[in-house]
Each structure stands twice: as C-alpha cells, then as structure tokens.
Amino acid sequence: MEFNLKIWRQKNAKTPGHFETYHIAGIEEDASFLEMLDILNEQLIREGCDPVAVERGCQSSGPVSFDHDCREGICGACGLYIDGRAHGPDNHVTTCQLFMRHFKDGATITVEPWRSAGFPIIKDLVVNRSAFDQILQAGGFISVRTGSAQDANNILIPHDRAEESMDAAACVGCGACVATCKNGSAMLFVAARVSSLALLPQGRPEAHRRAKAMVAKMDELGFGNCTNTRACELECPKGINVSHIARLNREFLKAKFSD
Amino acid sequence: MYEKITASSPWEEPMMIYPAIHYTMGGIWVDYDLQTTIPGLYAIGEANFSDHGGNRLGASALMQGLADGYFVLPVTIGDYLSYKFAEPKTDVNTKEFDDAEKAVQARIDRLFSIKGKQTVDSIHKRLGNIMWDYVGMARDEAGLKKAIADIKALKKEFYEDVNVPGSQFEFNQELEKALRLEDFFDIGELMARDALNRTESCGGHFRVESQTEEGEAKRDDSSMSLSR
Secondary structure: OOEEEEEEEOOOOOOOOEEEEEEEOOOOOOOEHHHHHHHHHHHHHHHOOOHHHHHOOOOOOOOOOOOOOOOOOOOOOOOOEEOOEEOOOOOOOOHHHOEHHHOOOOOEEEEEOOOEOOEOEEEOOEEOOHHHHHHHHOOOOOOOOOOOOOOOOOOOOOHHHHHHHHHHHOOOOOOHHHHHOOOOEOHHHHHHHHHHHHOOHHHHHHHHHHHHHHHHHHHHOOOEOOOOOOHHHHHOOOOOOOHHHHHHHHHHHHHHHHO | OHHHHHOOOOOOOOOOOOOOOOOOOOOEOOOOOOEOOOOOOEOOHHHEOOOOOOOOOOOHHHHHHHHHHHHHHHHHHHHHHHHHOOOOOOOOOOHHHHHHHHHHHHHHHHHHHHOOOEOHHHHHHHHHHHHHHHOOOEEOHHHHHHHHHHHHHHHHHHHHHEOOOOOOOOOOHHHHHHHHHHHHHHHHHHHHHHHHHOOOOEOOEEEOOOEOOOOOEOOOHHHHOOOO
C-alpha cells in the first residue's frame, strides 16, 4: 500500500508548527500505524540532509517525533490525532492497535498531535501530559494502609459494583478524551479515577477529599469543563462510560455539601 | 484485542500464537526490603528476582508488581526514608557529580561524532536477530559462542557507522534510542555469557545439550544449585 502523509511538524513549544507532506510506499496492510511511522522515519533519516546540503539551504525536519512504548494498548503512551479522530478511524483502540488495513490504498492521512491547552507540544507529535500526573498526585490514590487481605466474605461487594470499578480502572491515561473534547476537558480521565476508587471500600474514607482535590487541580491546569457531548466516551480506547462523570459530579457535590 | 490486531476472530479461526523474547525475566538481586546492593536503590516488580524462580509465566509480572507495590514498598521505603529526613541535603558540587556529568556528556558527544550511514533501528533489529537466533528458548554452546562474537562485532560496527541525526540540545528520540541500544549490547552479551556458563536446563533457559530422553529440561542441581 502507499500513502501521502500530512504530518504536523513543530520544532518546540515556542516555534510555530506546520504540516509537511511525505510519500510512503511498500507498506503491508497488516503493518500497524506506528510501524508505518517507523518506516517513514527510517526513510527520512536516510534521506536526511548532510552538513553540506544544510549549508545550501536543505531544511529537512529530520525524523518525526512521536510517543510510543508497549505497543500492546496497555501503557497509554501513544496518542495521535489521525484524520480528525483521536487514535484514528478504528473504535476502542489506541494508536498502536490501529492497522493500515483501515485506510484506503493511496489515501492522504493527516496526523496531528493532541491539541489542548492542558497538553503543550514538546516536539512534532509529542505533547507534555504531565498535567495528568499532577492531577493524580492531587488525590488519585489511597493513602490509608488497609492492611493485609482479610477474609473474603467480611466485606461484601456486589459483583456488578466490582465490575464497574474495574471498568473505570481500565483508563490508561492516554489523553484521547481531552484531545477529543471541544472544551479540552479532562473530566473522563478524572472521573475514571474518582469513580473507580469511590466504588470500593478502600477508596471511601478519602472519597470527598479526592473528588475536590482532583477537580480543583484539573481546573487549575487549564482543562475545560464538561458539557455532556459524550464525544470522549466515543473516542476512549477503553470505552469508559460517561456515567462515571455523573458519579464524579455526585461525589463532588456530596463533598461540597458536607463542608 | 486479538481480533483488533489480527483481523481474525479467535471464535472462528484458531489463534496464531508465536513465542517471542520480550523481556529479560528480571534478575536484579534484592534483599527482603527489595533494596538492591546499592543502598537506597530499590528494584520492584519484574525487574528483581525475589518472587519467581528460573521461569515466569504469563501475568506473573503483574502479580509481582502489585504485591511489591502494595504490601512491601509502603513499609520498607518509608522505613528507609524516615532515617534520611534528619540528614543534611546532599551537596551536588562534588567531584563525583562532576565526573558523572562529564561521563554522560562524553557518551553523548561520542554518539553524535560518529556520523555514519546506518540508522539506530536497523542496527537494533540486527541485534534482535542475533538474540532470537542464538539466545532464544533453546540454546547450545556453539550458538552462544557465535552470539557473543556477533554482538561484539555489531557493537564495533555501531560505534563506526551509526547515524544519530539532529542535535543533543533538543528533544531527540533517536539519541534516546541510541543510548538504549548501547545498553542492549551489554545486556545481550551478558545474557549470552550467562547462558553459556549455565550448562544445565532450568526454567526459561533450555540448553539443548541438557535434556531428558523425552526432550524435557534436565536440571543439574548437584553442580548448579547454591543450596546443594
């Protein structure tokens, strides 16, 4: 297969970016999107300007920077905005689980970084998502040591409740929800953490403090609010349901009233 | 997940399964507090050797990450740090810090000064092939000796002909990959040497020379086990 790739290139956060178009051929349909970018980079490095060419005005931007790690859809490192959709044209996948068979041969594919006030660009397609870490540090944890495991039937947890908590815990923190949201809101991410912990006994003692602290941190870092368009749910690689946002709001309100 | 990757439904067609080397199965020595031989440096999860023996099955890495992180570390690291709070802050203006910085700088400068023709990834793939062919699940003496020689030759080629584009004063993923690959040469050679020394079969390590009549792993505890 062959493609024209329109890729966002940006030297750093301070330099304005632009699109560059590259042609790539000989791609197998079972190649993953990231493997295709690896092949492109190999090509770009080989064609790279030597020092003499640079003096003559060659301005190649070099290989394309993009985030990736496990390439199994579990680490949350990869995240590209492909043809106007977070993680590209397949549903419930991360970018590394997207394969070239989902594209038409000869297609022009537009590749952009996550675009949001909360995620400044580091270079090309790599954005700084440390805001997510800061939100987690504000309260996305359990600080009470709950001791060793006790008898399994001492605290009864309904199966559907445990399942719901696990569904929320599936969040890999990739940021697709923020990139998709027209408000640049991190509500689905925050809700997944708050809801997952609020549903289980270990998370209850700090539930109020957690909801308030994480929402405050999210606001402080420049993320928008939720207007219930549900776009985040559609693009979430783990299919996290917006009902968790409802639970976050409930936890937040309960906390405010108990103040 | 399988269907997303392969475009074939495991309910309708048999799954295509292929064994692959994808991690080193741990091995860092730690004490009961999960502290390594360097005081204050802890190794947790699948990086250490503590909970598992010579082999690791699927998901055991996850179990160890959870157990170490939830049950052991909250107690042991807290204990270590509690004595450290009273100590004065380490002075970074010392010879040791300067030397370490100079060593890292020299390593980076060297990589950029090579200006060769081959990409980091292309050399990394060749290292992967050596490891796959000779230091995979079944190993034998001739193959391991060849692997050690091949890794040394490839490492030499890397230092003569690798191309690290861009500059060191920007976000540079090719530099990051090159630095990692430098380490992979060493760990690859170490794994091959270790496998060569261990003449028995044990856990995930199968020496072709040491097998039973049925082709199962044959251990040699009398000369290989510390607890003999």
